[in-house]
Every structure is written in structure tokens, then in C-alpha cells.
Amino acid sequence: MNIRDSIAFVTGANRGLGLFFARELLARGATKVYAGARNIDGMDVGQPGIVPVQVDVTKPDSVAAAAARCADVRLLVNNAGIARVMESTLDPDWIATSREIMETNFYGMVLTTQAFAPVLAANGGGAIVNVLSDTAWFSRPMLAAYSASKSAAWSFTNATRIDLRAQGIHVLGMHVGFLDTDMTKGYELRKTRPQDAVSAVLDGLESGKDEILVDANTQLIKQSLSSVDNAYYLNLPALA
Ligand SMILES: NC(=O)c1ccc[n+]([C@@H]2O[C@H](COP(=O)([O-])OP(=O)(O)OC[C@H]3O[C@@H](n4cnc5c(N)ncnc54)[C@H](OP(=O)(O)O)[C@@H]3O)[C@@H](O)[C@H]2O)c1
DSSP states (O other): OOOTTOEEEETTOSSHHHHHHHHHHHHTTOSEEEEEESOOTTOOOSOTTEEEEEOOTTOHHHHHHHHHHTTTOOEEEEOOOOOOOOSOTTOTTHHHHHHHHHIIIIIHHHHHHHHHHHHHHHTTOEEEEEEOOGGGTOOOGGGHHHHHHHHHHHHHHHHHHHHHGGGTEEEEEEEOSOBSSGGGTTOOOOOBOHHHHHHHHHHHHHTTOSEEEOSHHHHHHHHHTTSSSOGGGSOOTTTO
């Protein structure tokens, strides 16, 4: 889809990757970007054209109100997400914590997709970008619950891509390793710059790609799914 002259809605756009999405969409000629955030009190993204809108993706009423208010949207970026680190897959809080993560990363994406797809369709079609992760395919034990949420979100992404095509809605999945945002603050990891990830995804969106694998490790993991030395069998130091 053409970003120029489009109107977009980005969830979790008050900081991190979402704010980079909002700014780059404007830089590429979007006329308006709704910046969805749980708390918009005093929110100042410092740029005309970026309009704060209250949305908590875990709350159906909040998502429905945002979709009703932003009836001119043609591009939805499902970016809002949370991560929780646990010592092991045997952690006694694993189920409770994974439910919390699923509410945001999986059901949140389902809710916003269900609320905004009719808006996109009513505006002649458009696109949905789902922010996923290399963890959809490579589950580090300390991030296993997060990984499960991204695997589920990947599956939903693939179903909606087929389902919504007839309404002129293009669905793009973004997979990336660690990003340099608050989510990974304090961890010594190889991190991709969020602005580079956003550029790769928006280039892919404009050229009609279905899936963008932002970094080399993510590409390696995806390739390895059909190999004997599958990444998810191993604790590869390069990927841990
Ligand atoms: N950082 C990484 O290494 C990495 C790698 C791969 C994929 N991702 C994905 O990238 C996306 C953005 O993450 P990030 O790195 O930018 O993390 P971040 O800096 O922690 O930002 C997360 C954003 O999501 C928002 N959010 C969380 N729960 C929400 C909810 N219920 N409703 C609405 N907004 C909510 C947060 O809002 P508040 O300010 O209110 O908390 C914040 O704006 C996530 O989907 C994440 O899983 C991140």
C-alpha cells in the first residue's frame, strides 16, 4: 500500500518501536497518524500530525471506542506488547504470567484486528502490520511465555492474511530479534535499532511483502525451520 496520503493507527505509540512507527509514517507522507496509548494524559509526541488516542488493547470497550473515533484509518499497526522474563519453564507463576502476556500480545492483536478490519474495508481496503518476533520460531526458555504469545500471533497473522484479502486488506508480519527499546533495557544483547526495523517494514509494506525478517539472525532461524539442524532444537549461543 502507499503510505503517502494514508491515515494510520499505531497501538503502543507513546514510546519505543510504536513511536518510531508513528514518526516514520508521517515522514513518508501519511497525512495523520493516531498514536494509540494506554494513558494519553500529558502525552506530547512533539509532532503535529500525530494524534494521541486512548486505547488499552486488552479492553474490548477501549478498542471499540478507538475504532469508532478513528473511522478514517487505512493502516493499522499492531505494535503494543509486553514481555516478562522468567527463570525457567517450571516457574510456578508461568501460567498466570503467560495469561497476562497473551492478553496483550495475542488477544490484544485479535481485538484490534476485529475492530479495525471493518474500518479499513469501509475505506476501500488497506493494510495491517503485526509486530511479531524471532521468538515466534525460536523459544528461549526465559522468554517461553512471550514466545508462545508471538507464535500464536504469527498463526493469527497468517489466517487474517488469507481471510482479509478479499476485502482489499494486506496483512504483513514483522519478525525481528532484540530491539534497542525499554523492553530490553539493562540486557547486554545484540540489538537492532528500532528506526532500522521500522524502515525495513515500511519498505516491505510499500512493495507488497507479506513478511519481513528484519535481521540476519531472524532470517537464519526462519531458514532453519526446514533444516535438520533446526534452531529451536538447540541452544545456539549466537541466538540465545
Ligand atoms: N524490544 C524488543 O527486543 C522486541 C523484539 C521483537 C519484537 N518486539 C515487539 O515490539 C513491540 C513494541 O515493543 P517495544 O520494544 O517498543 O517495547 P516498549 O518500549 O516496552 O513499548 C511497549 C509499548 O506497548 C504499549 N502497551 C503495552 N501494553 C499495552 C496495552 N495493554 N494497551 C496499549 N498499549 C500497550 C506500552 O505502553 P505503556 O507505555 O503504557 O506501557 C508501550 O507503548 C511489542 O509488540 C514487542 O513484543 C520487541
